[in-house]
Amino acid sequence: MARASRLIIKLTAGAQDAERVAQAFSVATTALASGISVSFWLTGDASWFAIPGKASEFSLPHSAPLDQMLATLIAEATVTLCTQCAVRRNINDGDQISGIRIAGAATFVEEIMGDATRALVY
Numbered sequence: 056m057a058r059a060s061r062l063i064i065k066l067t068a069g070a071q072d073a074e075r076v077a078q079a080f081s082v083a084t085t086a087l088a089s090g091i092s093v094s095f096w097l098t099g100d101a102s103w104f105a106i107p108g109k110a111s112e113f114s115l116p117h118s119a120p121l122d123q124m125l126a127t128l129i130a131e132a133t134v135t136l137c138t139q140c141a142v143r144r145n146i147n148d149g150d151q152i153s154g155i156r157i158a159g160a161a162t163f164v165e166e167i168m169g170d171a172t173r174a175l176v177y
Contacts, residue, residue: 060091060092060171060172061091061092061093061094061166061169061171061172061173062082062083062086062091062092062093062094062172062173062174062175063093063094063096063163063166063167063172063173063174063175064079064082064083064093064094064095064096064174064175064176064177065096065098065163065174065175065176065177066079066080066095066096066097066098066099066101066104066177067098067099067100067101067176067177068099068100068101068177069099069100069101069102069103069104070100070103070112070113071100072100073113073114073115073118074115075177076101076104076113076115076121076177077115077118077119077121078177079095079101079175079177080119080121080124080125080128081118081119081124082175082177083095083124083128083132084119084124084127084128087127087128087131087132092132093128093131093132093133094132094133094135094166095128095132095133095134095135096134096135096136096137096163097134097135097136097137097140097155098137098140099137099140102136102137102140102141102143102144102146103144104121104125105134105136105141105146105150105151105152105155106146106150106151106152107152110122110124110125125152129152129153129154129155130154133156134154134155134156135155135156135157135158135162135163136151136155136156136157136158137157137158137159137163138157138158138159138160139159139160141157
């Protein structure tokens with residue numbers, strides 16, 4: 056199987072499912088360190104991590120700090136907050152951390168259909 060040159064990760068879980076959250080962020084930052092292009096989507100309860108300060112509230116023993124991993128993703132990848140998920144949570148454009156875009160399902164579908172792309176959902 057050919058190596059993916061782009062990895063799309065969609066995180067649907069929030070702080071109540073800490074293992075899945077930590078795994079998604081860890082896989083995304085590891086992929087970046089391996090030279091793979093990453094697009095990281097915050098959907099469902101993960102939408103809250105787009106709000107300033109929320110990632111720093113997250114804690115899981117033996118896990119890298121979430122706020123540091125998110126900062127790395129914002130600096131080196133594409134981080135997207137789901138449009139509908141934001142609306143459901145009364146998160147308005149401009150409420151999110153600078154560098155996180157808001158986009159919807161059409162953009163997600165367009166991204167996952169690219170050649171040499173792999174998508175994971177956590």
